[in-house]
Amino acid sequence: MSARNSLEGQVAVVTGAARGVGELLARKLSARGATVALVGLEPDELKRVADTLHGEGGHWHADVTDHAAMAQVAREVKERFGKVDIVVANAGVATGGPFVDSDERAWNRVIEVNLIGSATTARAFLPVLLESRGYLLQIASLAAITPAPLMTAYCASKSGVEAFAHSLRAEVGYRGVRVGVGYLSWTDTDMVRGADEDEVLRDLRATLPWPSNRTYPLGPAVDRLVAGIERRSAHVYGQWWLRGMQSFRGYLPSLIGTVGQREMRRFAPRLEAASGTRRGLVGAGGGADEAARNSRRG
Numbered sequence: 301m302s303a304r305n306s307l308e309g310q311v312a313v314v315t316g317a318a319r320g321v322g323e324l325l326a327r328k329l330s331a332r333g334a335t336v337a338l339v340g341l342e343p344d345e346l347k348r349v350a351d352t353l354h355g356e357g358g359h360w361h362a363d364v365t366d367h368a369a370m371a372q373v374a375r376e377v378k379e380r381f382g383k384v385d386i387v388v389a390n391a392g393v394a395t396g397g398p399f400v401d402s403d404e405r406a407w408n409r410v411i412e413v414n415l416i417g418s419a420t421t422a423r424a425f426l427p428v429l430l431e432s433r434g435y436l437l438q439i440a441s442l443a444a445i446t447p448a449p450l451m452t453a454y455c456a457s458k459s460g461v462e463a464f465a466h467s468l469r470a471e472v473g474y475r476g477v478r479v480g481v482g483y484l485s486w487t488d489t490d491m492v493r494g495a496d497e498d499e500v501l502r503d504l505r506a507t508l509p510w511p512s513n514r515t516y517p518l519g520p521a522v523d524r525l526v527a528g529i530e531r532r533s534a535h536v537y538g539q540w541w542l543r544g545m546q547s548f549r550g551y552l553p554s555l556i557g558t559v560g561q562r563e564m565r566r567f568a569p570r571l572e573a574a575s576g577t578r579r580g581l582v583g584a585g586g587g588a589d590e591a592a593r594n595s596r597r598g
Contacts, residue, residue, distance in 0.1 A: 304530040308333030311381045312529075313373075315364050315421055316391030318345035319585055320489035321439065324522045325388060330354045332526065337377045337384075339364070340391065341592045356381075363592065364391045364417030370424035377428075384428040386529060388482075389418040389461070390439045393586045394491050396501045397579040398571055399452045406580045407453045413589065414457035419464060426472065433476030435532045437525070438465040442485040442512065442542060445549045449560045450501060469534065482525050484538040486515045494583030500570050507563055511541050 312329050316322040317338035326336045330353040338346045338359040346359035358380060362369040377384055392414045395406040418438055429436060443455045444462040462481055469479035486492050486505070492515060496502040506513055521538035528536030537543045545552075564571075581590055 304527070305532065306333065307530060310334045310385040311337070311377070311383050312386035312388065313337045313339060313377060313384055313425060314388045314390055315339045315417075316585070317349060317359070318342040318588070320491065321484070321487065321518065321522060321525075322388075322390045323349050324518055325390065325525055326357075327352060328522055328526045329386075329529070330357060332530075334386070335381055337373075337381070339370075339373055342588050345588075364389075364421050365412050367420050367423065370420050374424040374428060383432050384425060385432050385434045386437070387421065387425045387429060387434070388437045388439065388525075388529070389421045391417055391421075392439065392457075392491070393581045393589050394451075394454045394495065394583070395579055395581050395586070396450050396454070396495055396498060398450060398575075401575050401579075402453070403579055409581065409589065409593075410453035411457050411460075414454070415460040415464070418461045422464075422468060426477070429477050430472070430475055435478045435480065435529065436465075436468070437480045437482055437529060437536065438462070439482045439484065439525075440465070442483060442545070444481075444483065445542070445545050446512070446552050447556055449556075449564050450504060478532040478534070480528060480533050480536055482528060482536040482538065483542045484521055485512060485542060487521050487538060488515050488518045490583040490585055492583075494586060497582070498579070500567060500574065504563060504567055511539070 307329060312334045314322050314326045314336060317326045318340040326338055326349060330336045335355065336353055336357045338350055339362055340346050341363060343361045350357050350359040360373045362373050364370060393410055395410055422436060438461050440462045441458040443451060444458040447455050465479050465481045516539050524538050525536055
C-alpha cells in the first residue's frame with residue numbers, strides 16, 4: 301500500500317458536491333487542509349456547503365454534461381487557486397424499474413450525467429492535472445461489479461465509468477497523472493433513500509445476500525475515499541468487503557442472471573400492477589437535476 305500524501309495546500313475539485321457523498325467528501329478534504337472547489341447544479345446548496353469549509357474555497361454552478369461550462373469552471377478554478385491537484389468525478393443520478401416501462405428521458409439522463417458527465421469533467425480538468433501531475437478519482441459503484449435487474453441505466457453507466465477510468469489510467473499515467481476508481485455499495489444518501497421509497501425496489505434489494513443488502517453509513521465510506529485520495533490509489537473501496545468482490549466478479553453475471561430471473565418472476569405481479577407509472581430520477585439530487593433541465597427548457 302502506498303504512503304499517504306498530505307492534503308495540506310492541495311486544490312481539490314468535487315463534482316456533485318451539494319449533498320451526500322460529494323458534500324461530506326468536500327468537508328473532510330477541507331478539514332485535512334485542502335482548498336476545495338465545489339461543482340454542482342444547486343447554487344444555494346453549494347453555497348451552504350462552501351460556508352462550512354475551512355479556509356479558502358469556492359463553488360461553481362455547472363452541469364457536468366456541458367463541456368463549455370465545465371471548461372470554464374476549470375479555467376476559473378486554475379485562475380483563482382493557481383493549480384488543481386485532485387478532481388473527484390462524483391456527480392451522479394439514478395432511476396430504477398423495468399427497462400421495458402422506463403421513462404426514456406430519465407434513463408438517458410442517467411447515462412448522460414454518470415458516464416458522459418464524468419468524461420466531460422475529465423476532459424475539462426486533464427490539462428491542469430497534467431500540469432500538477434495530479435489525481436483523478438472516478439466514483440463508480442457496486443453496480444459496476446454486479447449487474448442487477450431494475451437498474452439497467454445505473455449499472456450501464458457505472459460499468460462505463462469504471463472502464464473509462466481504467467482506459468484513461470493507461471493514457472495519462474506515464475505523464476504523471478494518477479487515475480483511481482472509487483466503489484461504493486448502498487450508502488446512506490438521498491439517492492438510496494429515494495430509491496427505497498419504491499416498495500418493489502426496496503423489497504427486491506432486501507433479497508440480496510449479505511452484505512450487499514445493507515445500507516451503510518456515509519461517514520466511514522467517505523473516510524475510505526479520503527484515504528484513497530491521500531494515497532492516490534488506483535482502487536478505493538467505500539466498504540471493506542467490496543475489494544473481495546473483484547476476485548470472483550467474472551462469475552457474477554451468470555449467477556445474478558439465474559437468481560435474478562427467479563426473483564423477477566416472484567415480483568412480477570407487483571411490477572405489472574405498477575406498470576405505466578413514470579419512474580423519474582430518484583432522491584433530492586435527481587429532483588434538482590430535473591428542475592435544472594426544466595428551467596433551461598422553459
